[in-house]
Amino acid sequence: MGRVEGKVAFITGAARGQGRSHAIRLAQEGADIIAVDIAESIPGMERFYPGATEDDLAETVRQIEALDRRIVATKADVRDFDGLKAALDRGVAELGHVDIVSANAGIFMFGDQTQLVTDSDWQTVIDINQTGVWHTAKAVIPHLIEQGTGGSMILTSSTAGIMGTPNVAAYTASKHAVVGIMKTLALELAPHSIRVNTVHPTGVATNMILNEATFRLFMPDQEHPSQEEAAKVFQSTNALPIPWVEPVDISNAVLFLASDEARYITGTQLKIDAGYTLK
Amino acid sequence: MGRVEGKVAFITGAARGQGRSHARRLAQEGADIIAIDACEDQPNIPYAGATEADLAETVRQVEALDRRIVATKADVRDFAALKAAVDEGVAQLGRLDIVSANAGIGVNPLSTDEIPDEVWKDMLDVNLSGAWRAAKAAIPHIKAGGRGGSIILTSSAAGLRAYANAGAYVSAKHGVVGLMRTLALELAPDMIRVNSIHPTQVDTDMIQNEATYRLFRPDLDHPTKEDFAPASQTMNALPIPWVEAIDISNAVLFLASDEARYITGVTLSVDAGSNIK
Numbered sequence: 095m096g097r098v099e100g101k102v103a104f105i106t107g108a109a110r111g112q113g114r115s116h117a118i119r120l121a122q123e124g125a126d127i128i129a130v131d132i133a134e135s136i137p138g139m140e141r142f143y144p145g146a147t148e149d150d151l152a153e154t155v156r157q158i159e160a161l162d163r164r165i166v167a168t169k170a171d172v173r174d175f176d177g178l179k180a181a182l183d184r185g186v187a188e189l190g191h192v193d194i195v196s197a198n199a200g201i202f203m204f205g206d207q208t209q210l211v212t213d214s215d216w217q218t219v220i221d222i223n224q225t226g227v228w229h230t231a232k233a234v235i236p237h238l239i240e241q242g243t244g245g246s247m248i249l250t251s252s253t254a255g256i257m258g259t260p261n262v263a264a265y266t267a268s269k270h271a272v273v274g275i276m277k278t279l280a281l282e283l284a285p286h287s288i289r290v291n292t293v294h295p296t297g298v299a300t301n302m303i304l305n306e307a308t309f310r311l312f313m314p315d316q317e318h319p320s321q322e323e324a325a326k327v328f329q330s331t332n333a334l335p336i337p338w339v340e341p342v343d344i345s346n347a348v349l350f351l352a353s354d355e356a357r358y359i360t361g362t363q364l365k366i367d368a369g370y371t372l373k
Numbered sequence: 374m375g376r377v378e379g380k381v382a383f384i385t386g387a388a389r390g391q392g393r394s395h396a397r398r399l400a401q402e403g404a405d406i407i408a409i410d411a412c413e414d415q416p417n418i419p420y421a422g423a424t425e426a427d428l429a430e431t432v433r434q435v436e437a438l439d440r441r442i443v444a445t446k447a448d449v450r451d452f453a454a455l456k457a458a459v460d461e462g463v464a465q466l467g468r469l470d471i472v473s474a475n476a477g478i479g480v481n482p483l484s485t486d487e488i489p490d491e492v493w494k495d496m497l498d499v500n501l502s503g504a505w506r507a508a509k510a511a512i513p514h515i516k517a518g519g520r521g522g523s524i525i526l527t528s529s530a531a532g533l534r535a536y537a538n539a540g541a542y543v544s545a546k547h548g549v550v551g552l553m554r555t556l557a558l559e560l561a562p563d564m565i566r567v568n569s570i571h572p573t574q575v576d577t578d579m580i581q582n583e584a585t586y587r588l589f590r591p592d593l594d595h596p597t598k599e600d601f602a603p604a605s606q607t608m609n610a611l612p613i614p615w616v617e618a619i620d621i622s623n624a625v626l627f628l629a630s631d632e633a634r635y636i637t638g639v640t641l642s643v644d645a646g647s648n649i650k
Contacts, residue, residue, distance in 0.1 A: 333637060
């Protein structure tokens with residue numbers, strides 16, 4: 095018997111990286127999946143790392159089906175509430191219900207001191223990382239309340255949702271905002287036994303982090319820093335002697351919070367940060 | 374394959390309540406257990422202490438799961454006794470991976486300016502210094518294994534916020550967070566993780582007693598469990614009066630397991646939203 099057997103999980107940003115990993119981990123433990131991803135490049139992000147693709151989302155579908163679980167995957171943008179809601183509603187119609195939410199979709203823009211950030215960059219980050227989480231919650235809450243069987247929402251914040259990070263203003267602001275959304279939702283939804291928590295990863299080994307632009311954020315003096323050089327600098331930010339964690343480490347925390355083992359955990363900020371915020 | 378298969382866990386306060394539940398849950402997932410408990414009434418505490426029969430029952434339940442357990446009557450106030458118990462457990466079971474510093478005493482409701490010196494000292498000695506002594510006794514064994522490890526200190530919702538008329542308890546449980554954070558930094562190079570858990574009210578003897586009922590219902594001379602439940606529920610956001618010991622054990626299991634291999638320095642609330650109210 096899987097730890098989330100018979101439940102359905104709605105996951106945003108599910109085409110690759112942490113989102114795909116969450117889908118796989120929850121499916122391994124018995125959940126069916128409603129997956130969305132923008133599955134295209136986001137204007138303004140070209141100088142950081144490439145966006146997910148429709149092929150990536152198809153690969154997530156393949157991996158879930160290989161686990162003999164069902165998945166309803168839709169190309170949808172968390173900035174577009176109507177598109178997001180339609181994707182979720184279609185998933186609920188096909189799979190029967192929704193119990194778990196992983197608001198995972200997010201982007202990482204950085205590199206300029208706060209006063210130099212452009213309006214369009216600021217707005218893109220806030221729209222996806224902050225408003226996108228609210229849209230996700232807004233779309234799913236009516237289903238959860240109507241079902242009357244509780245539920246678990248897990249919002250992906252960051253160590254940057256707890257501490258300041260120089261030259262990462264919009265991202266840091268958006269990830270702090272996710273904590274505010276979580277605490278408010280946790281109070282509002284507690285009477286319905288719907289739990290809401292955040293996860294706070296340190297650097298995770300995905301495309302968002304493992305790219306030259308991010309390496310340069312940590313090593314501004316080097317034009318083409320290597321992953322090996324970056325690993326040392328990343329490691330210096332953690333207490334445990336590791337440069338970054340793997341997507342499955344965040345997925346295991348999501349699974350724990352999603353499962354009935356955490357049936358009375360709500361309003362909690364769960365750090366998976368190798369001690370980053372202690373240092 | 375259990376989630377902590379082949380590991381050994383040292384648990385203080387293991388005779389009953391949360392400690393026994395942790396022993397059973399970890400054993401269900403494949404761990405062997407080193408258990409200690411004072412097994413005596415505690416001074417200035419308004420409920421009966423655990424007994425040797427309670428500790429024997431923990432042994433019986435772990436052995437019924439086909440796991441091994443080395444149980445010793447030892448008080449977390451006595452470092453020499455604690456160390457001897459851990460050393461003997463490791464000698465018999467071969468290793469040490471997990472620590473649950475769970476032993477603790479409950480609230481004797483008094484306004485802080487009225488707490489007698491000995492009540493304050495007992496509270497700090499058991500609930501804070503006892504966790505330090507448990508860690509101190511265990512750390513050399515975990516380091517010697519060279520495989521890292523996981524130390525879980527039981528704090529409380531009262532380790533993150535205050536409650537009136539529980540000054541010594543609140544202070545001790547806040548202290549546990551400082552201890553946890555310091556140990557997490559010191560032990561990170563050895564991949565030994567240290568975290569604290571913060572339960573709201575748990576349905577054990579520590580809260581199910583008339584003194585606790587009176588703390589919550591000062592308006593009644595002899596409040597009952599039924600009088601206490603709605604008052605207790607006001608602490609929580611979720612519509613429940615208290616959580617069960619198994620809920621804390623599931624959090625301990627998660628932190629103890631390799632699923633949490635990179636989680637350290639965390640205050641994990643299992644508090645039904647108490648901390649955000």
